[in-house]
Amino acid sequence: MATVELKNIRKTYTSEEIIKGVDLSIESKEFVVFVGPSGCGKSTLLRMIAGLEDISSGDLLIDGRRVNDLAPAERGLAMVFQSYALYPHMNVYQNMEFGLKLAKTPEAERREKILAVAQTLQLENYLKHKPGQLSGGQRQRVAIGRAIVRNPKVFLFDEPLSNLDASLRGQMRVELATLHRRLGATTIYVTHDQIEAMTMADKIVVLQKGIVEQVGSPLELYDHPRNLFVAKFIGSPPMNFLPGTVIAASEEQVRVRLASGQEIAVAAGSAQDLVGAGVTLGVRPEHIRLGDSVENRGSGQVELVEYLGSAAHLHVRMQDGALLVIQTEGGVGVHADDAVTFSFPAERCHLFNSEGVALHRRSSGRMAA
């Protein structure tokens, strides 16, 4: 359908640079998700692509054509807003019809398109309703319908599900993913919900303070976060971080002594000169194994157990005072105040140097699993 390319895109608001040179290329039919903390510039970047904000410098190409100076409507894209932004005085049919009418689509064709879209989105029975008479989920569908009828080359979504309750959000997530597969339109989706990012994206773009921290598939980001920021941001509950010092390093393995005195072997390659350097050990809660072991052993006292049904989160205080979250399957019979021992699987651990950059990991966790 359409490719989108960002070349060194920048945005400056009165002397403050908000977007600091973003390079990104989005393939046709790709579902790209922008994630990042609040205020990192996700919406700004999306609005620049939409044409609602000027691009201070850099090039925006859609299908290889530079569109920096084109009006929003001429860029061939459609956007779904967080607040839905439906026209309140028009009914559902008229809301979807508005853009087509302005594009001078003949009446019969408009009708046909709208009815088809309404059917897809299960809105047939609500065509005569005003937005005020619809539920949040229905309004969201109308907003999506309004975007679809115009048959855009690119879909833009700015946190479209954040106003919905959890169960509806889950349902709409599935609907959106299904819709994307059916329509095959290039989609850019902004969210700060990392579940949405992980489940829907072909490609996740992690932004921080106007800079792209990492681009990759959900699993790439999960298995090989490039730095501390991405490691913290992707995954739920977030990765545990423990400070330590490198005591031996080889091509195969790095040995780290934690603040608590425990020694951990990590399957990461490193140059010799790292010995003695301070590093951060990162390990995901779901990768820590309960039970005694010889290698990479740790111990501590359980402070809190959160039961989620299928899993439980143990909040464990280690001897040196560091707090660790361990995810276990089901209720494992561990209670608050119990002493536990656990181990960090060498091939599942991440190491970050003092700048927060990840050391190359030898084997992917996925292959070992």
Add this chain to the structure above:
Amino acid sequence: MSAVTTASQHHRKAAIGAGASGALMLAPAVFVLLVWSVVPLVLTLWYSFQNYNLVDPTLHGFAGVNNYWYLLSDPDFLQSLLNTAILVIGVLVISVGGGTLLAVLYDQEFVGRGVARVLVISPFFVMPTVSALLWKNLMLHPIYGVYSWMMRAVGLTPIDWLQRFPMLTVMMIVAWEWLPFAVLILLTAVQSLDAEQKEAALLDGAGPVARFFHIVLPHLSRAIAVVVMIETIYLLTIFAEIMVTTAGGPGVASTNLAYLIYSRALLQFDVGGASAGGVIAIVIANIAAAFLVRAVARHLEV
């Protein structure tokens, strides 16, 4: 002390049974209100059926519908009704039309917007008599007025607006006073329009004109209805501006109903005739109000 006990007893009784004690408590306020509104109304009605002229005390007694008949068959009365309608509708068109455009304009970002907003609102705070005087003497005076001076400066003969087009001029003055009100209300309404809605329209391919008619205007419809209703109530009774500028003249060219009643009562001392005019004014105002309230209520429903 006893008052306190009775009050608390009343309170207890009200909790058990009917709202009789509540009505009793309300009674003083209701009484004052009734006296306030009903007595003048009844008196006006009463006088409108009486022969009552301050300069001719010999003529008195029940007049039947003579006062009404006399008024309704008077061409001045019809002229004043027409003038009232022209004034109300003319000012509404100018202030709502201009107010909408200005509101949209003042919603845009431009340098000095804050100052400009204050300036555009300020005429509303000038007393009607004062603003009428300003226009009559400062602006439109055939010799000293700013307008006349400007016309002469470019070699044209100034028109004596108040003589040549009295109704139009009064209308302009009143519109000048009421435009700020419309701008004020409509500007707040424009500003409450969701920015994302405008952007959605932009993405839908709507240009400025389409956005104005399809997004902004429907959004403003409620506020416009409110402005129309409030202005109509005040515009039906415009008096000071006419009094100060044209005194209803020349002839009755700029006499509206309010001014006619005044001239009947206090220039011709015909209290009976003036009262009949007052009753008719009440009837007209109520008819207008009934229509307006309905129209507005329909808007407020959505």
